[in-house]
Amino acid sequence: MESNLRLACAQINCTVGDLEGNCKKIIEYIQKAEKLGVDIISFPELTITGYPPEDLLLKPKFIKDNLEKLKKLARNVFDIVTVVGFVDRQSKNIYNSVAIIYNREIKGIYHKMFLPNYGVFDEMRYFKQGTTPFVFKFGRVIFGANICEDIWHKDGPTRLQSLSGASLILNISASPYYVGKVKERENIIKNQAKDNSVFIAYTNLVGGQDELVFDGQSLVVDSNGKIIARAEAFKEDLLIVDLNISAIKTKLTEKTIMIVDKVLSLSKKPPIPPIPKKQIKSLEPINEIYQGLILGLKDYVIKNGFQKVVIGLSGGIDSSLVATLAVDALGKDNVIGIFMPSKYNSQQSKIDAELLAKNLGIKFITVPIDSILKVYLITLDEEFIGTEKDITEENLQARIRGNILMAFSNKFGYLVLTTGNKSEMACGYATLYGDMAGGFAPLKDLLKTFVYKIAEWRNKIKSVIPENVFIKAPTAELKENQKDEDILPPYNLLDKILHYYIEEDKSIEEIISSGFDKKIVLKVINMVDKTEYKRRQSPPGIKITHKAFGKDRRMPITNKYRINVQ
């Protein structure tokens, strides 16, 4: 059968607050699509404001500016149905909305009906829920537009719009990435399409925003629930699909808004060469995480106006992976590695760090810290008289390193990347204002065992991290012969406990009864619970798992919930 509708999902990278820049990009994509004879183009959720705008939404001027941008945008839309996200306002209420624009007019507006208010989402803080699942008639095609969370609900607008005659649903999304999300999301969309016998075009945001990274991977699914097109992962893309939308399924209802009763383009405009259906393959699991890390890191750096980053290299796996990621995200000329040895650092650490830098082709600077440490100790000597050496002296070393990195940041405008992983963040096995000092923490949501896996995967593409980094036992090298395992259980054990406790919210009893040693479980969980204050002052990192530290997990600092396990 011949196609009668050319559809485009414009998977663009918006920036929060950049109303001007986002609109400029929208127009570019519209123009690109027009040239390709597209009938309907849809953009991600809150296209104009970026997602999530958070408390910018409480500023009346921000809402007003976004409305003005929408109006201005509409004046630039001609013979192409444009489906774009914005914030609508009605008296004192605001709505997470989509506008349907055609021929220089806003033809209709839909308000998001299901507002996520869990995990990283706070939409009920800002928005009122929409109430009406409008459908729109464009030529012979009736379609419904809805927004992100809306499509996750069986009895949501997708069903209602289908029942009102829609044979095509345009869902515009800002669906943050985490491991497992892509599959989960695709299944939801496939089922919705099949259950309601509708085509679904799902346009997802792409890009990094503080703790979040949006993976794109926009989709078009046919009315049998089959994926017929998939856009790029973690990249901007314009996914174009020619559809053969069947005749109107049911008669028009009072919820139908007429856009134009025109004959559609493929049969009207000059013949347009068919566009082969693009179906990008899903990424394999580790690569998917890696690409997410790269985009999250890159966008944080660039969107915040930085160009170069500085990293404290220790010769360990964490800093090695962060440096590698940074090079892949920003290019080798924008990454500076600083090795800051003390007397506790082995010669091997220096060899490993230097070799890494050489393999990556980045600038490598050595700044020894012993003489600074010595003066601290002399200065404090009198006050600390009669006390034993303890964590104080170890933390001082980490803090001197933090200061040096920040000095480079202040002097040259570099952003400091911290190298801590999720296992350390969880157990508080990191020094506040020391190795935790920095603007962004790329590995914050990766357990140590994952750090190894990802580094191994990356090395297979091209070996940059020295083999020895994988072999040696993890150590902070803050005192003689120190090993992480002096304090922490072995990482392969620790990480499992952390996964259950943090990511699965399992209780101590449940974890113990699934086969872990009670003493170790209690020790680990005690570490996690008592170091909430450290995490509260940690830099943001990229959400990679179902539950990350940050706005995903809001634990009180003052908290006496301690379970006595008999």
Added chain:
Amino acid sequence: MESNLRLACAQINCTVGDLEGNCKKIIEYIQKAEKLGVDIISFPELTITGYPPEDLLLKPKFIKDNLEKLKKLARNVFDIVTVVGFVDRQSKNIYNSVAIIYNREIKGIYHKMFLPNYGVFDEMRYFKQGTTPFVFKFGRVIFGANICEDIWHKDGPTRLQSLSGASLILNISASPYYVGKVKERENIIKNQAKDNSVFIAYTNLVGGQDELVFDGQSLVVDSNGKIIARAEAFKEDLLIVDLNISAIKTKLTEKTIMIVDKVLSLSKKPPIPPIPKKQIKSLEPINEIYQGLILGLKDYVIKNGFQKVVIGLSGGIDSSLVATLAVDALGKDNVIGIFMPSKYNSQQSKIDAELLAKNLGIKFITVPIDSILKVYLITLDEEFIGTEKDITEENLQARIRGNILMAFSNKFGYLVLTTGNKSEMACGYATLYGDMAGGFAPLKDLLKTFVYKIAEWRNKIKSVIPENVFIKAPTAELKENQKDEDILPPYNLLDKILHYYIEEDKSIEEIISSGFDKKIVLKVINMVDKTEYKRRQSPPGIKITHKAFGKDRRMPITNKYRINVQ
């Protein structure tokens, strides 16, 4: 007319997560009230879990434990109606709830109907809304129980419960303090009582929890809207009032739950001497803030298991006020002041800091930082060759001080209090990992001009802060002849702009058009917007205003919303 009901508001200081401790305290207060012949005693919102429990609520075991504690508590309740807050669960949903306990049984449960999800509140993240405004019959008295936000809504359960025959409303609250809140809240309650012709007993939480402080000031209001009793501010209290509740206003409805059809105590129990109505006067404005600061600080320190605090004293107004607050909250033996001079500190700074310490009677330690700074500069010299002196060298000094304070914290278990105020936090006029390093920031929500006012007020009670501290121009003393006003507008101007922009969410145009110089406004707002990343890593402080930094104001770090003012 004779009283027929003895009512108690048990305004207690709960701790989040301390199920055991909170229940112990509940029982103590019940026993105290029983001895005084109380018929009905009510406790604050979420009495058993503490408020707000945040993501502890996502742990199924936590909910289960709280339910078990409630059951255990019920077994200890005899001839006194006990109204207590807890988390109820029904299948997969949880509710912010109140239990009505009598004679060892849970007689009824009410679920909060209005869930706040703005400002510092995230209740829709956790709870389902209740649907039924039950009323309870106890002897001849019909009463309704509802929870905090419920009473702020005209068409909320207070009205519905009154219409169902209640002549008494027990509202249990956890209403966080801010300037102006007490009056606002009292007006709401008075109007609700008057409009619905009901007595209202309002039991508020007291105590500090991370960023929040709850002021107590529980109230009993008669059915004409007159306050007939008021409990202490910022202190635990048991407010007892004898009421003459009129006969049942209307007949029972299907929403009525019978607790017991008994004759009420005052006519049944052995004669009990009347209790004079207690009506604590509201505090005067500055004192109210001061008491809030003291309680917020004290509870953060104590509930987190600390005893002593350490403060960097500079001889300036901020550190002087923080030290004074700490002494008032924790006692002079628990406060250590450290003066850390460099060559840029005037002799007068030392005199002022030392005199303050002497006046307060706290330990005073001097730790000079010049020799440490010198070694940093030598160490970095080669890398920084050809660069000018700039903020880098200033920040290094602040960070050395931060390290020294943290070294004392690590060595002796002191909590570091930071001394930054809201004006500094707003403009980013503070060094991350430097003077921002610490566990708690008591002045975080006080603009600089307020810091002065509060310090002046405190000095009037007993002069502890040296007069000179008030007179000299504010300076960070990080370079020769530095003054805050080199970078910032004068504080009396700056603070007004910050108030409008941050606390009132006014736009740049609105601020300019209310009579401020455009150049200054733009400069200030630019400083605020671009330093979000610093605030994200700052320690928690006490919310004192309508809008504090922290979970009250959730701005994106990555944010390109910049207005071009013509």
